Amino acid sequence: MSLAKSIREGNRLALARLLTQVENGTAEGRECLNELFPYTGNAHLIGVTGSPGSGKSTLVNCLAFLFRHPPEGEPPRQVAVVAVDPTSPFSGGAILGDRLRMRDLAGDAGVFIRSMASRGSLGGLATTTADIVQVFDAAGYEVIFIETVGAGQAEVDIARLAHTTIVVESPGTGDEVQAIKAGILEIADILVINKADLPMVENTERALRSIFNWDMEDPTHHHPDEPSNVKVSRVTKGWQVPILKTVATDNEGIQPVYQAISQHLQYLYQSQEWLRREHIRLQSMLDLLIQNTLLERWQKSISTETYQKVLNNLVSRQISPYHALQILLDGDLS
Numbered sequence: 001m002s003l004a005k006s007i008r009e010g011n012r013l014a015l016a017r018l019l020t021q022v023e024n025g026t027a028e029g030r031e032c033l034n035e036l037f038p039y040t041g042n043a044h045l046i047g048v049t050g051s052p053g054s055g056k057s058t059l060v061n062c063l064a065f066l067f068r069h070p071p072e073g074e075p076p077r078q079v080a081v082v083a084v085d086p087t088s089p090f091s092g093g094a095i096l097g098d099r100l101r102m103r104d105l106a107g108d109a110g111v112f113i114r115s116m117a118s119r120g121s122l123g124g125l126a127t128t129t130a131d132i133v134q135v136f137d138a139a140g141y142e143v144i145f146i147e148t149v150g151a152g153q154a155e156v157d158i159a160r161l162a163h164t165t166i167v168v169e170s171p172g173t174g175d176e177v178q179a180i181k182a183g184i185l186e187i188a189d190i191l192v193i194n195k196a197d198l199p200m201v202e203n204t205e206r207a208l209r210s211i212f213n214w215d216m217e218d219p220t221h222h223h224p225d226e227p228s229n230v231k232v233s234r235v236t237k238g239w240q241v242p243i244l245k246t247v248a249t250d251n252e253g254i255q256p257v258y259q260a261i262s263q264h265l266q267y268l269y270q271s272q273e274w275l276r277r278e279h280i281r282l283q284s285m286l287d288l289l290i291q292n293t294l295l296e297r298w299q300k301s302i303s304t305e306t307y308q309k310v311l312n313n314l315v316s317r318q319i320s321p322y323h324a325l326q327i328l329l330d331g332d333l334s
């Protein structure tokens, strides 16, 4: 039986094998991805981002558990978790604090957790994440969490892969201003203030609420703390970003987040936003692939010596950056 077929039939070993191949960028992995692609497009992709240590993994763990053991009347979902470049991997450290729930997840055939190695370029990380998400999607996982540390362009790229983005803040770190600067609130569909057991939570909540409320009263208005060149256009038609407080370590406040996720999914379907995001998602994936591949091809086409020579000429101001570009891209060494 082909690898793709085994995966479609729920073989976890085959799934793990393909994930490794995809991470290593093998030809067989790519072949299998091509075969699986027609079976993708069904999963709800949920991005979870926020500063290091804000509690993303702990929260995802609680949410995954709830999707497996939902409120009465709702079916349990197959859940996959992709943790991208985590500083504290899923398998160790903090997450084991909640041993019982973790053990439940670990023994559960309806859950698959994958931590991604941080090797390789950042651009590559985003495309590999997209590939891995596709594999889970085709394998029948209905809910896929993608955890990233919200710091740079790669995270924004990865966030574009999601249908629903949860931004996780924690109190007292000054993160709220930082988050606005990084434009991270721009991508939030659901905002979670985790570690609500800590002091300063009210301040954080007030700061975040004022940003969002301000915006709702007058979308053109800028918050005083906000750099004037950043426009916070929070209110998209028909969806108001909920601000929810959780204590993930105590499993508190998780159900409202779960409900917000379900409501956002409904909103996506009803408003045609799902289709729009799918379009953006696949386009951004294609663009990333093109960028990475062109860069790779170009790097292969030019020797390190030539590159160094051009760079030296640039530094000594014999040529301008545009001349350097022309030489490097067009091979015009005259």
Ligand SMILES: Nc1nc2c(ncn2[C@@H]2O[C@H](COP(=O)(O)OP(=O)(O)OP(=O)(O)O)[C@@H](O)[C@H]2O)c(=O)[nH]1
Pocket (backbone or CB within 6 Å): 051, 052, 053, 054, 055, 056, 057, 058, 059, 086, 087, 088, 094, 095, 097, 149, 194, 195, 196, 197, 198, 246, 247, 248, 249, 250
């Ligand atoms: N007080 C408190 N601590 C929490 C809460 N949630 C998580 N933590 C702790 O915060 C630390 C970081 O939690 P993680 O879930 O690993 O955070 P993360 O955002 O995934 O971290 P990175 O992946 O390393 O960026 C751990 O020591 C957790 O036990 C909470 O609600 N309250």
Ligand SMILES: [Mg+2]
Pocket (backbone or CB within 6 Å): 056, 057, 058, 083, 086, 087, 088, 147
């Ligand atoms: Mg984590």
